Amino acid sequence: MPAQVYSHIYNQGVEKRIIFTDGEDYEAFLRFLKSYLTSPDNSDSTKKTFTVKGRTFRGVPHQPKNYFNQIELIAYSLMPDHFHLLLHQITPGALEKFMRSLSTRYAMYFNQRYQRTGSLFAGPYKSVQIEDVSGLAHLTRYLHRGGDYSSYPEFVGERETPWVKSKAVLYSVKGAAAYRNFVEQYELTQMEEKLLEGIILEDKSEHLEGRVPELAESPDLPPRSRFPELATAVAVFGLLFTLGLRNIQTTVAKTQALASPSPTPAVSGVEDEKIEEPKTMLVVKIDDGAQSVNIRAKPTTKSEKIGEATDGETFEFVSIDSGWYGVKLPEEATGFISATYIEITEEGDNL
The missing domain is CATH 2.30.30.40 (SH3 Domains)
Known part of the structure; x- marks a missing residue:
């Protein structure tokens, strides 16, 4: 029997802006998760009469997309400018569709509420696979110590949510009481730090310290002043012009060499999901x-x-x-x- 494979999903707001401004936003995101991961209500699945372009026929009304028994949510952690989900994909290909639909649906809600347009997230979500069940416990402990809204109450028995599937993690640490001690008596060992480096997908300090980005109160960032850049550009141009064409060419060549960024090291095990923006x-x-x-x-x-x-x-x-x-x-x-x-x-x- 093949090993269970879990996926840690991470995404953040564009330019690190806030994507959850208050409790209503958090609750909306969780409400969408619930609608996707709960057994669908079939009360409206009976056939009804429809008239489309003058033609009458009987059919089943439109039903929202549902991923019950296709995707399992193991844990979640929501912060003002980013979110983490720990998912188990049951049906091949369901994870990509689930994340695309969830991201689109929440972005539309957010843009409508705050009367804004444009992208809400920094880009496609990041994903890393976890095959070692012991790694799940360390990851969920990390997530639960930093999230403003998280699945920690489900893990310690303070709240029961059918669509949060915590059993695999709790079994590995021998129950809810043991998990509470595991989280509250947190001591980051060298071994655990090495394990987390490959699966957390962010700077640890941003999550564990409960960092709130220093952004404007509005979900949209204020425009950045261009005056200092313009003044610098004019001064540089004047200096280069006085030095002559030869010096200009030399200076430009040196500037390009200095400005060339060094290659960004790839993060092992992390893939940027390239998903075409759906209409x-x-x-x-x-x-x-x-x-x-x-x-x-x-x-x-x-x-x-x-x-x-x-x-x-x-x-x-x-x-x-x-x-x-x-x-x-x-x-x-x-x-x-x-x-x-x-x-x-x-x-x-x-x-």
């Missing part, structure tokens, strides 16, 4: 018996009606504004549909 698609869902919903020129019911959408139609996401989704129409036009009739998915895959 966000919106699905029209009509539950009130209407045949269609209006597409308007602006995000208000007082705006001109420019079209209609029927149940099941899909549109590419453009924007969100005051309870209205902007959708891409033919010839690069944009229309708006009330969020009441919209469900979010990804290109070729439900969230």
Whole structure:
């Protein structure tokens, strides 16, 4: 029987900015985890009658993506500007889809709440595999000593969460009480430090000290002043111009040699998952018996009606504004549909 393989997942905010500003953000992220990892509710799985583009048929309503029995969450730790997940992949290929969907879904929530646009995370998540079960205990101890929101209460029996699967770790340390002592009586040995170097994916001080980045209160960083750089550039140009073309060429050559960065050493066992950014698609869902919903020129019911959408139609996401989704129409036009009739998915895959 092949050995169980676990994956430590890590990602942080772009430019190390805060991605969890308060308890509501933490709870939203955990709510998404729960929806993915809990057995789906099949109460709405019965067939219903749909009308799409004038044709009526019976089918099963759209169901959100679910990874129950495909991915197991062993432990988690959330900090203001980054997160850690310890996952066990049961179904091959499920981990990549799970992380892509989770990251996209949380980024959309965050951008909508704070009225911002652009990337939320620094890039694709980082992942390292762990095959030694004893390594799991040391990693979870490290995670639980630093996280603002973490799975530590589940590990010590203070909270029961069915979708947090702590048994493998607790078995290796002989129970919840022993694990509590294992965490609270923490002494970093040379052997453990060497073990963690290959699997923690970050500077240890950033996590263990509970560091909060010195960022602006807003989730968006203030623009950086360019005046000092401009003044320096003008001064350097004037100096080089007076020295003549020959000196300019010599100086540029030396500057390029000095500015060439030394190669960054590769971290053993760590892979940057290169995932193409998926398109966000919106699905029209009509539950009130209407045949269609209006597409308007602006995000208000007082705006001109420019079209209609029927149940099941899909549109590419453009924007969100005051309870209205902007959708891409033919010839690069944009229309708006009330969020009441919209469900979010990804290109070729439900969230």
